[in-house]
Amino acid sequence: MGRNSLRAVVLAATTLTAALLFINDTTPARLPVALAFALVIPGLGWACRLRLRDRGDTLLFAVTISICLLVLVGEGMALLRLWSVTGGFLILAAIGALGVCLPQPFRLPLLSRFAKARTAVAPKLPPGLANGSAGHGLDEHLADLPPRRIHYDGYGGDEMDHRADEQPQHRTEERPHDGHASAEQQIPPDEREKPATGV
Amino acid sequence: VSQSVEQENGAVIREAGTVYRSGGRAERRRINRQSAVSATAPMPDLNGDHRPGERDAHPIAASRLDLQAVASVLLAILLWVAGIWGADPRDMTDIGLLALFTVPMVAALVLLTASFFVALRHKAAEWVLAVHLLAFIALIHGTPAALFGTVRYGWSWKHLGIVDYILRTGQVDTTISTLQVYHSWPGFFGGTALLTEMTGRSNLQHLATWTQVAFNLFNLLAARFLLRSLTDDRRVIWLGLWFLFVTSWLGLDYFSPQGLAFPLYVVLLGLLVRAYRRTGTTWHPVKRPQQIKMRPLVALPLMIMLMLVIASSHQITPLMMMLALVTACLFRGSRGWYVPVLAVALTLGWAFVVARGYTLDHLSALTIGQPVQNGVDTLEKSADVRGGQVLVSYGGRFTTAAGLAMAAAGIYQVWRRRRLDRLALLLLLSPMLLLGVTEYGGEVLFRVVLFTGPFMAYFAALAVYPDKSEGSRNRRAIIGAVVTVVVLPAFLLGYYGKDAHNYFTPAEIKAVGWLYDHAEPNSVIVVGSRNYPQRFRNYENFVTLSIANEPEDSRNRVLADPAERLSRWLNAGPSNKPGYVLITRSQKVGNDLIGPMPIGALDRIEQALSLSPRYQVGIDTGDAVVFVLMRTGARP
Numbered sequence: 001m002g003r004n005s006l007r008a009v010v011l012a013a014t015t016l017t018a019a020l021l022f023i024n025d026t027t028p029a030r031l032p033v034a035l036a037f038a039l040v041i042p043g044l045g046w047a048c049r050l051r052l053r054d055r056g057d058t059l060l061f062a063v064t065i066s067i068c069l070l071v072l073v074g075e076g077m078a079l080l081r082l083w084s085v086t087g088g089f090l091i092l093a094a095i096g097a098l099g100v101c102l103p104q105p106f107r108l109p110l111l112s113r114f115a116k117a118r119t120a121v122a123p124k125l126p127p128g129l130a131n132g133s134a135g136h137g138l139d140e141h142l143a144d145l146p147p148r149r150i151h152y153d154g155y156g157g158d159e160m161d162h163r164a165d166e167q168p169q170h171r172t173e174e175r176p177h178d179g180h181a182s183a184e185q186q187i188p189p190d191e192r193e194k195p196a197t198g199v
Numbered sequence: 200v201s202q203s204v205e206q207e208n209g210a211v212i213r214e215a216g217t218v219y220r221s222g223g224r225a226e227r228r229r230i231n232r233q234s235a236v237s238a239t240a241p242m243p244d245l246n247g248d249h250r251p252g253e254r255d256a257h258p259i260a261a262s263r264l265d266l267q268a269v270a271s272v273l274l275a276i277l278l279w280v281a282g283i284w285g286a287d288p289r290d291m292t293d294i295g296l297l298a299l300f301t302v303p304m305v306a307a308l309v310l311l312t313a314s315f316f317v318a319l320r321h322k323a324a325e326w327v328l329a330v331h332l333l334a335f336i337a338l339i340h341g342t343p344a345a346l347f348g349t350v351r352y353g354w355s356w357k358h359l360g361i362v363d364y365i366l367r368t369g370q371v372d373t374t375i376s377t378l379q380v381y382h383s384w385p386g387f388f389g390g391t392a393l394l395t396e397m398t399g400r401s402n403l404q405h406l407a408t409w410t411q412v413a414f415n416l417f418n419l420l421a422a423r424f425l426l427r428s429l430t431d432d433r434r435v436i437w438l439g440l441w442f443l444f445v446t447s448w449l450g451l452d453y454f455s456p457q458g459l460a461f462p463l464y465v466v467l468l469g470l471l472v473r474a475y476r477r478t479g480t481t482w483h484p485v486k487r488p489q490q491i492k493m494r495p496l497v498a499l500p501l502m503i504m505l506m507l508v509i510a511s512s513h514q515i516t517p518l519m520m521m522l523a524l525v526t527a528c529l530f531r532g533s534r535g536w537y538v539p540v541l542a543v544a545l546t547l548g549w550a551f552v553v554a555r556g557y558t559l560d561h562l563s564a565l566t567i568g569q570p571v572q573n574g575v576d577t578l579e580k581s582a583d584v585r586g587g588q589v590l591v592s593y594g595g596r597f598t599t600a601a602g603l604a605m606a607a608a609g610i611y612q613v614w615r616r617r618r619l620d621r622l623a624l625l626l627l628l629s630p631m632l633l634l635g636v637t638e639y640g641g642e643v644l645f646r647v648v649l650f651t652g653p654f655m656a657y658f659a660a661l662a663v664y665p666d667k668s669e670g671s672r673n674r675r676a677i678i679g680a681v682v683t684v685v686v687l688p689a690f691l692l693g694y695y696g697k698d699a700h701n702y703f704t705p706a707e708i709k710a711v712g713w714l715y716d717h718a719e720p721n722s723v724i725v726v727g728s729r730n731y732p733q734r735f736r737n738y739e740n741f742v743t744l745s746i747a748n749e750p751e752d753s754r755n756r757v758l759a760d761p762a763e764r765l766s767r768w769l770n771a772g773p774s775n776k777p778g779y780v781l782i783t784r785s786q787k788v789g790n791d792l793i794g795p796m797p798i799g800a801l802d803r804i805e806q807a808l809s810l811s812p813r814y815q816v817g818i819d820t821g822d823a824v825v826f827v828l829m830r831t832g833a834r835p
Contacts, residue, residue: 050497083365
C-alpha cells in the first residue's frame with residue numbers, strides 16, 4: 001500500500017468513526033466501523049513504517065499496536081480518573097494520524113546525517129548490505145563481524161546454510177519490499193549476480 | 200547433504216554436490232557454476248514461493264490443487280453447519296458440546312484435516328493453508344458463540360462486571376474490597392471499556408461472546424510471526440500452527456486478561472527471536488531464517504510497549520515474561536541484557552507501585568520452591584469430577600501428553616541433525632519455572648501448558664519435518680494426519696467437554712440481571728455455586744456468598760435445613776435490607792457434574808425455599824429463580 005493510499009484509508013476510517021461517535025449513532029453500522037477503527041487504524045501507519053516484507057506480519061503489528069494503544073489509553077484514563085470517550089478517541093486518532101503523517105525517520109533532520117553517512121559507506125559494502133530496513137543492515141553487519149570467525153569449506157546445501165547467512169559478499173538479489181528498491185537493485189543488471197535458483 | 204530438486208526444463212537431480220543432466224559439456228559447466236554460486240547463497244525464501252519445485256514446474260496443476268483445497272474447506276464448512284443446524288444447547292450432556300456432534304460434523308473435521316495435509320504435501324500457497332486454519336478456528340471457536348448466543352464461562356461474566364464498573368464510574372479503585380485484583384491490573388478492562396464506549400454500550404455482551412474467535416485469530420497471526428522467526432520452512436510453520444490449534448484445549452482464550460496477554464506475549468517472544476537472537480553461541484549451529492531479522496532499534500520500542508501492556512493487564516503473564524526473558528538471556532540464547540532488566544523493572548514496578556495494595560497483601564500466596572505441590576494442586580481440581588467429566592479430564596491430559604511426546608521426538612530429530620535451536624528450547628522449557636513460583640489458585644499447570652504451547656507445536660512439527668529434504672513427502676503428510684486424527688477427539692473432549700455447565704441461557708441472564716437491578720445496595724446474595732452469569736452489573740454493591748464454596752460441614756448444615764440455615768446467613772447482613780437466594784440451571788448442572796455437593800442438592804434447596812413461608816419468589820424465569828427473604832423494616 002502506498003503512502004497516499006494509507007493516508008486515505010486512515011483519514012476515511014477516522015472520519016467515519018468520528019461521525020458515528022459524535023452524532024451518537026445507534027445503527028448497526030457503528031459496531032463494525034468503530035471496531036475496525038479501534039483494532040487496526042491507530043497502529044496501521046506505524047506498522048507500515050516497520051517495512052516488514054510480509055503482509056501478515058504488517059497486519060499483526062497494526063492490530064498489536066492498536067490494541068496496546070487502546071489498553072494504555074483506556075487504563076490511563078481509568079487510573080487517572082479522566083475518563084472520556086471523546087478524549088480517548090481523539091488520542092487514538094491523533095496517534096494513528098501521526099503514524100501516516102510523520103516523515104520517515106531518515107528524513108528527520110537529526111537523523112539525516114546518519115543517513116548520509118550510510119549512503120557514503122554503502123557503495124563500499126557488499127551488495128545487499130545497504131538495505132538496512134529489511135534487517136541485513138550496516139549496524140547489524142558491524143555488530144556481527146568482530147567476534148565471529150567465518151569458515152567456508154566450499155560445500156553447499158542445507159548444512160551450510162547458516163554459514164551462507166554470514167557470507168554477505170555472496171548474497172544474491174533480494175526482492176524489493178514495500179515498493180522501496182534496495183541499493184543492490186540500483187546496480188546495473190549485467191553487474192548483478194545471477195539469482196540462486198536451485199542448481 | 201542429500202538434496203534433490205526438480206526443475207521445469209528437465210530432470211535436474213543434484214545429490215551430494217553432483218549434478219547430472221542430459222546436455223552438452225558447456226551446459227554442464229554452466230550448471231556447475233550456478234550450483235557453486237547457489238551453494239554459498241542463502242536458501243531462497245520459502246515464504247515467497249521461490250523454491251523451485253513442482254509448483255513452479257506445473258503452475259496450472261498447482262492452481263487446480265489450490266482450488267480443490269479451497270473447495271474442500273467450503274464443503275467442510277457446509278457439512279459442519281448442516282450438522283449443527285437446529286441443535287439445542289440444552290441437550291448437552293456430561294460430555295458437553297460433544298454430545299451434539301453429528302456425522303456431518305465429524306465428516307467436516309475429517310475432510311478439513313485431509314485437505315490440510317494434502318495441501319501441505321503439495322506445498323500449497325500460504326493463503327491456502329491459512330484458509331484451512333481460519334476455517335478450523337471459525338468452526339471450533341465460533342460454534343459455541345453462534346449456538347449459545349451468550350457469553351461462555353461463568354468467570355467471563357465477572358470480567359464484564361469490571362468493565363461495567365469502569366463505564367459507570369469512569370475509574371478503577373485499587374483499594375476496593377471485592378475483586379481488587381482486577382482493579383490493580385486494569386489494562387484489559389480499561390481497553391475493553393473504551394472499545395465498548397466507541398462501539399456502543401449495548402454491544403458489550405456481543406463483543407464478549409465473540410471474543411474467543413477474535414483472540415484465536417490474533418493467536419494465529421502472533422504464532423505465525425513467532426514460528427516464522429524460528430524457521431523459514433513453510434511446512435514446519437503451518438504444521439506447527441495446525442498442531443498449536445489442535446492441541447489448545449485449555450480454553451484460556453475467553454474474555455479475560457489472559458486471553459489478551461497471551462498473544463501479546465507470543466509477539467514479544469517473536470520480536471526477541473528476530474532482534475536479539477544470539478547466533479554465535481548456540482549449542483548446535485542453526486540456520487538463521489532469511490529476511491525476517493529486525494534491528495534492535497526497531498524492535499525495542501515495540502517490546503517496551505508490549506511489556507508495559509502485559510505488566511499492567513495480568514498477574515501471571517508478566518511473571519512468565521520475566522522468566523522467559525531472563526532464562527533466554529542468562530543461558531545465552533539471546534543478547535541484550537537490558538531486555539530482561541526492562542521486563543523485571545516494568546513488572547515489579549507495576550506490582551509494587553500501582554498494585555501495591557494487592558501485592559503486599561498477597562505476597563504470602565507465592566509458593567516458591569514447591570513445584571510438585573503446585574502441579575498437584577492443579578490436578579486435584581479435577582479429583583471430584585463425575586461421569587463423562589472423568590473422560591473430559593483425561594481428554595485434555597492426553598492432548599497435552601501427545602503434544603509433548605511429539606515435541607520430544609522433534610527435539611531428538613533436530614538434535615541428531617545438529618540443528619537444535621537453543622533459544623527455542625529455552626523458551627519451551629522456561630514456563631516450567633512457573634511451577635516453582637506459584638500455584639496460581641490451583642491453575643499453574645494449565646498456564647504452563649498454555650505458555651509452552653507455541654514451542655511445543657514448533658518442535659512437534661519438526662518431528663514430522665526435521666530437515667528440508669524433499670523425500671518421503673507422502674509418509675510425512677500421513678504421519679501429520681494420523682497424529683491429528685489421534686489427538687483431535689481428545690482435544691474436542693477437553694475443549695467442549697465442560698460446555699454443559701459453561702452455557703448460560705438467556706432466561707438465566709434475565710433473572711440475574713433482574714436481581715442486580717432490583718437488589719438494594721449492601722444486600723446479601725446467597726448463590727448455589729459460582730457457576731452462573733456472576734457479578735456482571737453493579738457488582739460492588741452486593742455481598743455474595745456461595746453455598747458450594749463453604750466448608751463441607753457448613754454445606755451439610757445448609758442441606759439439612761436450607762430455609763433455616765440460609766435465613767441465618769442472610770440475617771447477618773444489614774437489618775433493614777432484604778436478603779436474596781439465587782438458584783440457576785447452570786449452578787445445578789455444574790454441581791451435578793463437578794461437585795462438590797451431592798447430585799440434586801440444589802434442587803432440594805430450591806424446593807425447600809419455595810415451600811418456606813419466609814421466602815417470596817422475586818422472579819422465576821424457568822431457568823433461574825430468585826428468592827427474597829423479607830425482614831422487618833425491609834422494602835420488597
